[in-house]
Amino acid sequence: MDTYAQMTKEGLQQELERLRKTYRTYQAKGLQLDMSRGKPSTEQLDIGMGLMNVLEPTDEMLTEDGMDTRNYGGVDGIPEAKRLMAEIMDVRPEQVMIYGNSSLNIMYDLVARAMLLGLLGKKPWRCEKDVAFLCPVPGYDRHFAITEHFGIRMINVPMTEEGPDMDRVEELVADPSVKGIWCVPKYSNPQGVVYSDRTIKRMAALRPAAEDFRIFWDNAYAVHHLYGPENGRMLNILEECEKAGNPDMVFMFASTSKVSFAGAGISAMAASAANLADAKKSMVIQTIGYDKINQLRHVRYFKDLAGVEAHMEKHAALLRPRFELVLSILERELAGRGAGSWIRPLGGYFITFESVEGCAARIVELAKDAGVVLTPAGAPFPYGKDPEDKVIRIAPSYPTMEELETATEIFALCARIATAEHELRQRG
Amino acid sequence: MDTYAQMTKEGLQQELERLRKTYRTYQAKGLQLDMSRGKPSTEQLDIGMGLMNVLEPTDEMLTEDGMDTRNYGGVDGIPEAKRLMAEIMDVRPEQVMIYGNSSLNIMYDLVARAMLLGLLGKKPWRCEKDVAFLCPVPGYDRHFAITEHFGIRMINVPMTEEGPDMDRVEELVADPSVKGIWCVPKYSNPQGVVYSDRTIKRMAALRPAAEDFRIFWDNAYAVHHLYGPENGRMLNILEECEKAGNPDMVFMFASTSKVSFAGAGISAMAASAANLADAKKSMVIQTIGYDKINQLRHVRYFKDLAGVEAHMEKHAALLRPRFELVLSILERELAGRGAGSWIRPLGGYFITFESVEGCAARIVELAKDAGVVLTPAGAPFPYGKDPEDKVIRIAPSYPTMEELETATEIFALCARIATAEHELRQRG
Numbered sequence: 001m002d003t004y005a006q007m008t009k010e011g012l013q014q015e016l017e018r019l020r021k022t023y024r025t026y027q028a029k030g031l032q033l034d035m036s037r038g039k040p041s042t043e044q045l046d047i048g049m050g051l052m053n054v055l056e057p058t059d060e061m062l063t064e065d066g067m068d069t070r071n072y073g074g075v076d077g078i079p080e081a082k083r084l085m086a087e088i089m090d091v092r093p094e095q096v097m098i099y100g101n102s103s104l105n106i107m108y109d110l111v112a113r114a115m116l117l118g119l120l121g122k123k124p125w126r127c128e129k130d131v132a133f134l135c136p137v138p139g140y141d142r143h144f145a146i147t148e149h150f151g152i153r154m155i156n157v158p159m160t161e162e163g164p165d166m167d168r169v170e171e172l173v174a175d176p177s178v179k180g181i182w183c184v185p186k187y188s189n190p191q192g193v194v195y196s197d198r199t200i201k202r203m204a205a206l207r208p209a210a211e212d213f214r215i216f217w218d219n220a221y222a223v224h225h226l227y228g229p230e231n232g233r234m235l236n237i238l239e240e241c242e243k244a245g246n247p248d249m250v251f252m253f254a255s256t257s258k259v260s261f262a263g264a265g266i267s268a269m270a271a272s273a274a275n276l277a278d279a280k281k282s283m284v285i286q287t288i289g290y291d292k293i294n295q296l297r298h299v300r301y302f303k304d305l306a307g308v309e310a311h312m313e314k315h316a317a318l319l320r321p322r323f324e325l326v327l328s329i330l331e332r333e334l335a336g337r338g339a340g341s342w343i344r345p346l347g348g349y350f351i352t353f354e355s356v357e358g359c360a361a362r363i364v365e366l367a368k369d370a371g372v373v374l375t376p377a378g379a380p381f382p383y384g385k386d387p388e389d390k391v392i393r394i395a396p397s398y399p400t401m402e403e404l405e406t407a408t409e410i411f412a413l414c415a416r417i418a419t420a421e422h423e424l425r426q427r428g
Numbered sequence: 429m430d431t432y433a434q435m436t437k438e439g440l441q442q443e444l445e446r447l448r449k450t451y452r453t454y455q456a457k458g459l460q461l462d463m464s465r466g467k468p469s470t471e472q473l474d475i476g477m478g479l480m481n482v483l484e485p486t487d488e489m490l491t492e493d494g495m496d497t498r499n500y501g502g503v504d505g506i507p508e509a510k511r512l513m514a515e516i517m518d519v520r521p522e523q524v525m526i527y528g529n530s531s532l533n534i535m536y537d538l539v540a541r542a543m544l545l546g547l548l549g550k551k552p553w554r555c556e557k558d559v560a561f562l563c564p565v566p567g568y569d570r571h572f573a574i575t576e577h578f579g580i581r582m583i584n585v586p587m588t589e590e591g592p593d594m595d596r597v598e599e600l601v602a603d604p605s606v607k608g609i610w611c612v613p614k615y616s617n618p619q620g621v622v623y624s625d626r627t628i629k630r631m632a633a634l635r636p637a638a639e640d641f642r643i644f645w646d647n648a649y650a651v652h653h654l655y656g657p658e659n660g661r662m663l664n665i666l667e668e669c670e671k672a673g674n675p676d677m678v679f680m681f682a683s684t685s686k687v688s689f690a691g692a693g694i695s696a697m698a699a700s701a702a703n704l705a706d707a708k709k710s711m712v713i714q715t716i717g718y719d720k721i722n723q724l725r726h727v728r729y730f731k732d733l734a735g736v737e738a739h740m741e742k743h744a745a746l747l748r749p750r751f752e753l754v755l756s757i758l759e760r761e762l763a764g765r766g767a768g769s770w771i772r773p774l775g776g777y778f779i780t781f782e783s784v785e786g787c788a789a790r791i792v793e794l795a796k797d798a799g800v801v802l803t804p805a806g807a808p809f810p811y812g813k814d815p816e817d818k819v820i821r822i823a824p825s826y827p828t829m830e831e832l833e834t835a836t837e838i839f840a841l842c843a844r845i846a847t848a849e850h851e852l853r854q855r856g
Contacts, residue, residue, distance in 0.1 A: 264721035
């Protein structure tokens with residue numbers, strides 16, 4: 001089979017005609033399909049319904065150290081929740097503080113605090129002429145939205161199969177205006193990359209010009225394996241930073257948003273003792289405390305990491321067939337055609353598709369006009385701008401298998417049309 | 429009966445000797461009593477335990493408009509929670525956004541946002557040479573902690589029986605560096621003052637020099653009546669601001685922290701459409717959404733304002749005897765002695781005691797040495813400094829009736845000792 005790049009002008013024209021005919025039959029169906037949202041399906045949410053009444057009206061609501069979870073106090077979390085989140089994050093309980101329902105909120109507040117008040121006694125970032133963040137791309141749009149919101153300049157760093165391009169990172173942190181880097185180290189959003197040991201060791205050993213440079217280590221998919229925990233084994237960045245003499249350089253984040261419920265979970269930060277004490281100084285001003293009843297609810301339900309992993313296997317059982325369906329259709333419809341490539345992730349929530357350069361926005365547009373909503377091309381990049389216009393993030397979790405099949409077939413068709421159009425334009 | 433001020437030196441000396449003898453018998457008991465914490469008692473928390481399983485594993489978790497509360501979406505709250513909080517706040521549902529578990533957190537974030545990004549397109553406060561807030565005193569220490577945390581200068585404004593001294597407020601807002609005022613308008617913390625209609629109308633009609641001046645209207649005790657809702661009737665400040673041509677001048681806050689559970693409730697802000705839209709711009713960056721399951725839990729349990737009021741009557745039944753016990757002991761031990769005065773509140777969580785000038789810190793110290801912890805003197809003032817050293821905040825909610833009786837007797841005794849000591853010093 002010839003790739004589109006190898007086809008003649010006439011061959012491409014005939015191919016396009018065929019493809020467009022099929023496309024029109026899909027259009028005629030008036031479909032409404034959505035592969036844009038990285039959110040759990042209803043079946044996944046049903047798995048966790050036991051949380052609803054794990055606490056009963058007659059229950060003792062005390063923590064293991066005797067605090068009443070229904071009252072004020074315990075601003076940085078109940079001991080058993082610290083232990084649970086520590087297990088999930090692969091750190092020690094004393095390295096953890098529990099927050100509210102959203103780890104993104106912790107990150108936003110942290111950047112806001114760095115801007116306004118400064119970190120560990122350093123000058124507030126608002127007093128700097130220029131503040132910049134490194135953004136491995138493609139990455140998580142909501143990270144980039146935070147830095148953009150505060151007017152922080154964002155610098156793209158390419159992702160490799162082992163994590164961010166560390167040559168580039170090492171070079172860039174020599175600039176004192178570079179204050180941080182966004183990382184999703186396990187099953188990265190959207191590519192599903194697990195940072196290699198080598199990457200993590202180089203990350204931990206960075207010598208940034210800015211003393212208050214921070215790694216924002218968003219371990220959003222800590223336990224979100226598609227094929228078991230073995231694929232997600234990762235070095236502990238906090239430990240590596242300590243070893244490298246950079247104990248304060250990293251903030252780790254995790255939550256149960258995609259373990260229990262999106263929005264009704266608990267979140268945590270792990271960091272050095274100095275960073276935790278610094279964060280707590282603002283925490284005790286910002287709130288009287290987070291929802292300790294929900295912390296207790298989670299601990300009583302999940303008990304420990306083994307409980308969480310057993311639960312996550314149920315999520316995986318629902319997610320795996322969806323991922324495999326999408327990948328098998330891409331394979332069947334696109335392999336060998338030179339109409340894009342894709343990554344087969346071992347965890348997380350997304351499949352990343354890379355089109356021929358300059359085709360991503362066109363594919364998204366074509367899909368939309370045939371009734372399939374995709375994440376906007378460019379979304380996984382700072383300022384929503386993919387410089388090569390080739391990355392598309394596919395979210396297979398939410399649609400039914402039937403919807404997903406049709407949606408992926410349409411997607412593959414659109415990738416072929418856009419590529420053929422592109423090749424024809426090349427021929428003039 | 430002579431007051432201490434009227435007594436002779438000898439009379440005072442004899443009195444002090446008698447009082448100190450009683451004091452030593454209390455000291456010998458090695459008591460550990462606490463009247464410092466404005467938190468609900470265990471019995472109060474037990475009232476709300478029906479919330480625990482009001483949602484069952486088999487329940488539909490959908491909102492009235494069909495959104496799944498377990499998933500992402502609905503960042504500013506579910507419709508039924510907006511309606512419930514609107515009823516509590518005496519505003520319309522479309523004037524409300526629902527946040528997380530803490531209204532203090534909304535206020536902190538709001539001040540942080542005003543500092544960093546500015547309000548409604550105005551210059552960020554961090555760009556001003558000087559930013560000041562008006563602080564009606566005595567007031568809520570955690571409000572003052574927020575403004576202090578951000579380096580905002582605080583200006584004391586005396587409280588009257590009708591609310592803040594509005595002559596002084598009107599005079600002070602002529603200074604463009606004055607950007608806000610902290611208010612607890614109903615059953616004010618700590619005095620229990622309900623702002624009068626006249627105060628609210630003058631507040632709403634302010635003509636501040638700063639265009640981005642804001643009233644932080646913390647209606648923390650909206651439904652926290654000791655003797656029924658009639659005593660808490662109050663004009664709607666949002667409506668009054670609209671009428672006065674100041675629609676954007678006020679942010680209203682409320683929560684269910686002392687309705688359902690401290691820390692595990694829901695919170696809300698009410699404001700003009702323009703202010704809500706401005707807040708939402710940051711909200712959608714800061715979080716994917718608050719805990720909608722907890723919102724649903726509260727709505728299913730309380731249903732409406734009538735449900736909340738019936739529930740609050742159960743709280744009142746537990747709080748009323750405690751307040752009355754403290755007041756009756758103060759009356760019995762201190763009335764007519766010129767050893768301080770107190771306010772009889774009709775709602776809220778505190779009794780305010782005013783000592784003879786210069787005696788508050790000494791009373792707190794004496795009480796501590798006899799085993800009774802009180803809120804530090806000065807706590808209800810900016811920077812923890814009571815310029816006249818006379819206000820003490822008594823929190824009757826948490827101790828048992830028996831503990832409260834002993835603690836208040838010791839308190840009254842300490843007030844008498846400190847006053848007698850003070851009068852003796854006056855005689856030289």
